[in-house]
Amino acid sequence: MGEVLAPAKSGNRANKLTALSIKSVGEPGKYHDGGGTGLYLRVDQGGAKFWVQRIMVNGKRRELGLGSPPVTTLAHVRETALENKRMVRAGIDPLQAKQEARGIPTFEEAAYKVYELNKPTWSNAKHAAQFISTLQTYAFPKIGQLKVSDIATSDVMAVLTPFWTVKPETARRVRQRIGTVMKWAVAQGYRDYDPAQNVNEALPKQNKVQNHRKALHYSQVAECIDAIKSSKASEATKLALEFLILTASRSGEIRNACWDEFSLDISPSSPFPVWSVPAARMKAKRLHTVPLSNRAITLLGEAEVLSDGSGLLFPGTSQGKALSDMTLSKLVKELGFDADVHGFRTSFKTWAQEKTGFANEVSEMALAHTIKNKAEAAYARSDLIEKRKEMMEQWAEYLAR
Numbered sequence: 449m450g451e452v453l454a455p456a457k458s459g460n461r462a463n464k465l466t467a468l469s470i471k472s473v474g475e476p477g478k479y480h481d482g483g484g485t486g487l488y489l490r491v492d493q494g495g496a497k498f499w500v501q502r503i504m505v506n507g508k509r510r511e512l513g514l515g516s517p518p519v520t521t522l523a524h525v526r527e528t529a530l531e532n533k534r535m536v537r538a539g540i541d542p543l544q545a546k547q548e549a550r551g552i553p554t555f556e557e558a559a560y561k562v563y564e565l566n567k568p569t570w571s572n573a574k575h576a577a578q579f580i581s582t583l584q585t586y587a588f589p590k591i592g593q594l595k596v597s598d599i600a601t602s603d604v605m606a607v608l609t610p611f612w613t614v615k616p617e618t619a620r621r622v623r624q625r626i627g628t629v630m631k632w633a634v635a636q637g638y639r640d641y642d643p644a645q646n647v648n649e650a651l652p653k654q655n656k657v658q659n660h661r662k663a664l665h666y667s668q669v670a671e672c673i674d675a676i677k678s679s680k681a682s683e684a685t686k687l688a689l690e691f692l693i694l695t696a697s698r699s700g701e702i703r704n705a706c707w708d709e710f711s712l713d714i715s716p717s718s719p720f721p722v723w724s725v726p727a728a729r730m731k732a733k734r735l736h737t738v739p740l741s742n743r744a745i746t747l748l749g750e751a752e753v754l755s756d757g758s759g760l761l762f763p764g765t766s767q768g769k770a771l772s773d774m775t776l777s778k779l780v781k782e783l784g785f786d787a788d789v790h791g792f793r794t795s796f797k798t799w800a801q802e803k804t805g806f807a808n809e810v811s812e813m814a815l816a817h818t819i820k821n822k823a824e825a826a827y828a829r830s831d832l833i834e835k836r837k838e839m840m841e842q843w844a845e846y847l848a849r
Contacts, residue, residue, distance in 0.1 A: 465489060470497070470517050485529040489517070499525045501532060505541045512543055552638050555599060555629065556592035559583050562632045579625055586611070586622045596633035601643040605650060616654040623647060663791030666799035669693060670847045675783045687751050688762035689776055692789065694744045694844055696796040696814055699777075699789050701725050701736075703770045705761040710740075710748065720837055721745055725816075736816045739837035741844035796843060804842060810835045 465481045470489060473479060478500075479489040486502040499514035512532065514525050532542040553561065563580045570576045590607045591599055604626055612619045627644035634642060664672060676689050692702040705723070712721040723738040730736050740748075751761055758768040764775070777789045787795075793815055800811035814836050 465522060467522055470522060473497075481526070481529075483526075485526070485533050487514075487525065487529040501529045503532060503536055503542070505536055505543075510541075510543060552595045552597050554593050555596055556588050558596045558633055559587070559592075559629050562629050565632075566628075578621075579628075582618065582622050583625055583629075586618075587626055591626075595638075596630065597639045599630070599639075599643055601647055601650070604644045604647045608647065608651060612651050613654055619654075661788040661791045661794060662786055663794035663798075664785060664787045666795045666803070666846075668785070669792065669795050670849060672780070672783070672785050672787070673847060675785070676779065679779060679783060681779050682765070683750075684754050684762045684764065684771060685775055685779055687747055687754070688771055689779065689789075691744060691747050691751075691762075692776070693792045693796075693847070694741055694747070695723070695738050695840070696793050696843070697725075697738065698731065698793070699773045701729055703762065703773065703776070704729055706759045707755075707761060708759065710761075712745070712748070722833075730816060732816060732818050734816075737833060738814075739833055739840055741840045743844040743848065744840070799843065799846065800839065803846070804839065806835065806839050810839055814839060 464483070465479060469479075473489070473491060474495060476491050476493050476495075479491070481487040481489070488500055488502070490498045490500050492498070496516070498516050499520055501512045501514055503510050503512065514520060514528055517525075535542045535545065559580065563576070566579070567576045570579070587607050591603050594603065604623070607626065608619050608623055623644050627642050630639070630642040630644055633639050673690055673693060676686050679686065688702050691697075692699065695702075705725070709725060710721070710723050711718055714720060721740045723740060725736040725738065727733050727735045748761075754761075754763060756763045756767055760768075760770055762771055763769070764771045773789070780787055780789060797811055797815060800806055800814075801808075810832050813832050
């Protein structure tokens, strides 16, 4: 966009803008008002017009947006530009003064606002706590007291660089959370862009190391179940772990399972017993129906004696409270098996791939995974319940050998 001088009008100093010239100008460019204030009218490619003032503050050039005609009149914008010039001469940064007058928050203040706004939407309290705790640890010491309007990409880099390659997963989450706060600041009108958006391009390349959950080979799972049955753990813990393995479910889905989620009566519309896990407790936030194997149904019968009136299938030691995730994982470790509870889902998936002839989407549906392959997703518009029933029965039979 070129520098364009507005034509002088009779009675005005050279290059002075007029109401008429402002209204009639249409060619993209910068039309200077003259008078030494740095005020000019910018016309963009679409014909939109903006008032801008170019000033020097502490040796740095600043361009201040002062509104748009006709809402902001020529007389008013000249007065504003003159006042800004006076402030600069007095050693005051007009932009900073304007921001302070608007009450622009610091990054730390903004982060807590965003935290409170989003807290009701997070799936659990742990996620909410992690959002603010990572910012407290990594971001606040460096940018916490900076106004959100003043944070540059270089500031975000200063936060991330010390641990970007050392703790890559943590660093990515901190970058994402800084970005969440910055996007809020943009939406509030405190700034024009998110300085965390493209910071990855300026940082060293991270090693893409995937930390897979530790899992037993499927041939070892039956041995683990036998050890669980013979252990001195509570009946609820032992039954919950075996039920988790048989259904290839996540820990939270099992620990919070309630009796009213099970349909054990057989009918034309429900030819076999199923467990319907509510969408609210599923990672993908969709109802998940689990066909139950004969062994899983037997475990339900054994679990009936555990009832404490709470409705939980596997109640914990405290009245009305579910088992803890630590209780399940601790037992597996104490029995000498180097595996995470979540890893039993991997054992099931590998078994399905290597020991059965079921199509991939059947085991994916059994694991309640979102199917990303478009062809598979189209094929699997049904929930493949009958095929999954057959698969889960084969899994239970394999584990009983």
